[in-house]
Amino acid sequence: MPTILGQNQYGKAENRVVRITRDGDTHHIKDLNVSVALSGDMDDVHYSGSNANVLPTDTTKNTVYAFAKEHGIESAEQFGIHLARHFVTSQEPIEVARIRIEEYAWERIATSDGNSKFIGADEVKHSFVRKGQETRTTQITFDGEKWEVISGLKDLTVMNSTNSEFWGYVKDRYTTLKEAYDRILATDVSARWRYNWTGDEQRMPNWEKSYEQARKHMLQAFAETYSLSLQQTLYQMGSRIINSRSEIDEIRFSLPNNHHFLVDLEPFGLENDTADGAVYFAADRPYGLIEATVLRDGVEPKIPVDMTNL
Numbered sequence: 001m002p003t004i005l006g007q008n009q010y011g012k013a014e015n016r017v018v019r020i021t022r023d024g025d026t027h028h029i030k031d032l033n034v035s036v037a038l039s040g041d042m043d044d045v046h047y048s049g050s051n052a053n054v055l056p057t058d059t060t061k062n063t064v065y066a067f068a069k070e071h072g073i074e075s076a077e078q079f080g081i082h083l084a085r086h087f088v089t090s091q092e093p094i095e096v097a098r099i100r101i102e103e104y105a106w107e108r109i110a111t112s113d114g115n116s117k118f119i120g121a122d123e124v125k126h127s128f129v130r131k132g133q134e135t136r137t138t139q140i141t142f143d144g145e146k147w148e149v150i151s152g153l154k155d156l157t158v159m160n161s162t163n164s165e166f167w168g169y170v171k172d173r174y175t176t177l178k179e180a181y182d183r184i185l186a187t188d189v190s191a192r193w194r195y196n197w198t199g200d201e202q203r204m205p206n207w208e209k210s211y212e213q214a215r216k217h218m219l220q221a222f223a224e225t226y227s228l229s230l231q232q233t234l235y236q237m238g239s240r241i242i243n244s245r246s247e248i249d250e251i252r253f254s255l256p257n258n259h260h261f262l263v264d265l266e267p268f269g270l271e272n273d274t275a276d277g278a279v280y281f282a283a284d285r286p287y288g289l290i291e292a293t294v295l296r297d298g299v300e301p302k303i304p305v306d307m308t309n310l
């Protein structure tokens with residue numbers, strides 16, 4: 001039976017583009033997931049393998065990053081319109097461009113003090129938390145005598161768009177990483193903390209308040225730590241909780257290092273450094289994974305090492 005080609009489209013899907021604009025030391029994030037699908041006169045590539053009409057998907061990816069740098073991202077709609085128009089008007093064979101964009105919403109992390117580092121006295125200028133996507137968790141164990149309550153959260157996504165460095169590390173023959181003096185630090189916090197409550201009804205913690213406060217202290221420590229490594233930030237987050245919440249004795253973190261790479265736009269004559277309007281590729285894997293327990297001095301660690309990601 002003869003066959004014919006039906007509907008077809010192609011392009012680069014899920015280009016993760018992050019653009020940071022700097023208004024003095026107040027930063028603004030645009031965080032998009034952009035998928036390009038092009039269609040038009042593409043019979044030949046399917047029938048004969050001739051690529052004469054094919055703009056590479058790699059080029060569509062580069063266009064997304066270059067447009068983010070050159071034209072900015074005012075809104076997802078404006079950005080998508082600009083890209084779609086470009087593909088259809090600049091390439092004869094392309095008749096239809098479909099640009100799908102997901103935009104991830106970020107809120108500024110609120111802080112407790114009115115230090116001048118902060119906007120409106122209570123928000124950090126370069127620290128953000130992804131809107132409402134975390135999951136709260138708890139595990140209660142009772143053997144008829146002893147209680148153990150381990151609570152926590154996962155998927156609390158946070159980002160500092162500056163105040164993070166990483167340098168001075170070991171270098172061997174396989175090391176290619178460049179030292180960073182101003183990088184994005186982003187992670188999805190998974191944390192489990194253990195309460196020291198022993199079952200006395202009179203001394204039961206206010207669980208709601210405790211969760212809210214642990215979360216708050218963790219976010220504030222993330223925002224306020226000038227970070228030399230994610231390990232150092234982790235320790236600050238843990239110790240802030242232990243020092244401010246007497247009902248919590250131990251906390252274990254699992255923190256992926258959500259790498260953001262400055263895109264090389266040199267080939268397109270665009271300078272892209274960490275100054276205003278920097279455009280990053282937000283990689284999803286592989287990622288560094290930094291895990292540690294922070295304990296009140298003198299207590300026994302009891303949170304299982306592999307529990308953090310449950």
Ligand SMILES: O=c1[nH]c(=O)c2[nH]c(=O)[nH]c2[nH]1
Pocket residue numbers: 166177228229230231257288
């Ligand atoms: O904060 C970091 N800690 C590391 O251990 C590490 N390793 C790496 O490649 N980048 C980073 N960043």
